[in-house]
Amino acid sequence: MPPRRARPSETKYYDPSDSEDIPFAPPPPPKKPRKVNPDGRKPGRRPKVPYLDAEMKVAIKAVLKASELCQSVFKALVTEETLTKKDKSPVTVADFGAQAIVNALLSSSFPEDPIVGEEDSKDLHADHSMRDRVLELVNSVQESPMTADQMTKFIDLGNYAGGAEGRFWTLDPIDGTKGFLRGEQFAVCLALVNNGKVELGVIGCPNLPVDLSKPEGERGCLFIATRGYGAFTRSFASETLTKIKTTNVKNANETVFCESVEAGHTSQSESAQIAQMLHISGDSVRMDSQCKYGVVARGDAGIYLRLPVSDTYEEKIWDHAGGMLIVQEAGGIVTDIDGKPLDFSVGRTLKSNKGVVATSKAIHEEVLNAVRTVLKRPFPSESGGSEEDEDEAEDAEDAEEAEESGSQSV
Ligand SMILES: Nc1ncnc2c1ncn2[C@@H]1O[C@H](COP(=O)(O)O)[C@@H](O)[C@H]1OP(=O)(O)O
Numbered sequence: 001m002p003p004r005r006a007r008p009s010e011t012k013y014y015d016p017s018d019s020e021d022i023p024f025a026p027p028p029p030p031k032k033p034r035k036v037n038p039d040g041r042k043p044g045r046r047p048k049v050p051y052l053d054a055e056m057k058v059a060i061k062a063v064l065k066a067s068e069l070c071q072s073v074f075k076a077l078v079t080e081e082t083l084t085k086k087d088k089s090p091v092t093v094a095d096f097g098a099q100a101i102v103n104a105l106l107s108s109s110f111p112e113d114p115i116v117g118e119e120d121s122k123d124l125h126a127d128h129s130m131r132d133r134v135l136e137l138v139n140s141v142q143e144s145p146m147t148a149d150q151m152t153k154f155i156d157l158g159n160y161a162g163g164a165e166g167r168f169w170t171l172d173p174i175d176g177t178k179g180f181l182r183g184e185q186f187a188v189c190l191a192l193v194n195n196g197k198v199e200l201g202v203i204g205c206p207n208l209p210v211d212l213s214k215p216e217g218e219r220g221c222l223f224i225a226t227r228g229y230g231a232f233t234r235s236f237a238s239e240t241l242t243k244i245k246t247t248n249v250k251n252a253n254e255t256v257f258c259e260s261v262e263a264g265h266t267s268q269s270e271s272a273q274i275a276q277m278l279h280i281s282g283d284s285v286r287m288d289s290q291c292k293y294g295v296v297a298r299g300d301a302g303i304y305l306r307l308p309v310s311d312t313y314e315e316k317i318w319d320h321a322g323g324m325l326i327v328q329e330a331g332g333i334v335t336d337i338d339g340k341p342l343d344f345s346v347g348r349t350l351k352s353n354k355g356v357v358a359t360s361k362a363i364h365e366e367v368l369n370a371v372r373t374v375l376k377r378p379f380p381s382e383s384g385g386s387e388e389d390e391d392e393a394e395d396a397e398d399a400e401e402a403e404e405s406g407s408q409s410v
């Protein structure tokens with residue numbers, strides 16, 4: 001039945017002075033005009049268009065090609081014999097080859113950008129048979145072949161000193177050489193730093209299972225992040241990007257931690273004490289290379305600890321730049337063992353920092369306090385400093401923006 005229409009005598013005409021029975025809602029105050037930029041975004045926010053899109057595409061292509069080269073070196077050169085003889089030549093060949101490929105691609109797309117790379121070609125000048133093996137491999141994955149001279153020049157583009165000004169790339173052609181030789185985890189790691197801040201990170205992990213719970217399943221993962229726009233993963237085989245987030249556990253004992261396989265790269269005895277203090281019962285996940293940052297970023301583990309084993313070792317920027325950004329953009333926090341942000345503005349090493357504590361956001365303070373206790377580092381009140389400095393606040397704001405900005409296509 002249609003609703004009954006009010007008869008004229010029933011219709012109430014509203015006069016505010018007339019009766020208290022009739023509810024009167026004052027009109028809302030006029031809205032303040034929202035400040036927006038011409039393209040509609042709030043002031044201070046980055047445009048919701050792909051940021052560093054061209055750089056990201058080139059970085060992905062370079063990392064995939066270099067990963068392909070490393071995989072073919074492994075198949076062709078890593079044998080029982082090289083392993084028993086502890087022959088490092090396969091890794092040398094792959095290291096140089098991967099750096100030549102990445103630098104060639106970067107310099108053709110961004111000729112003005114300097115590169116901080118791990119390798120230089122000195123050793124190749126002294127060993128022509130090694131140089132020719134590298135050249136053959138490089139040309140097997142290159143569209144247009146290069147000469148030996150061109151290849152060594154591309155490798156040496158990686159000798160930039162880094163620093164606080166301007167933009168530069170930083171490259172680790174094979175991070176985790178020991179893992180590479182064992183047929184386990186290694187990574188090709190590329191990042192773009194601008195005025196001391198990491199803006200883009202792309203890490204290729206050829207041996208990392210797409211799903212860690214299915215170690216026999218598909219392998220080969222890329223991790224990609226641009227500052228302020230979130231972190232993503234995709235498999236080597238498919239271009240579909242999936243947004244990744246760190247774990248949302250509230251307590252450290254609800255997650256696992258990962259660390260280096262090599263006891264010479266991190267203090268495994270101290271990490272065991274920290275795990276005990278945090279009531280983490282399971283074994284640590286030991287894995288080589290920046291794959292550890294990827295595993296934390298996608299929530300497989302909640303914690304990555306890198307605890308100094310030597311007073312003099314300075315971490316290298318190419319060992320952390322991409323991974324740090326990927327974890328931050330996935331919602332995590334990355335500091336050194338004193339809670340300081342990693343400082344990429346001081347040259348080729350992280351000389352202002354000691355070690356790394358990378359975790360999901362909610363548990364960072366808990367983990368850091370355990371690290372400080374076990375390693376006997378000063379707590380902020382003792383050192384007089386504040387844990388949250390300006391940089392960290394800015395990074396947190398960027399991560400929030402990433403949360404809002406949703407996905408990005410490549
Ligand atoms: N004493 C050390 N402390 C921390 N990291 C180190 C140390 N010596 C070498 N490394 C670096 O650790 C990285 C591998 O880390 P992981 O153990 O996580 O796979 C390599 O880049 C390696 O550098 P290098 O390539 O110069 O040997």
Ligand SMILES: [Mg+2]
Pocket residue numbers: 172174175176318319
């Ligand atoms: Mg490395």
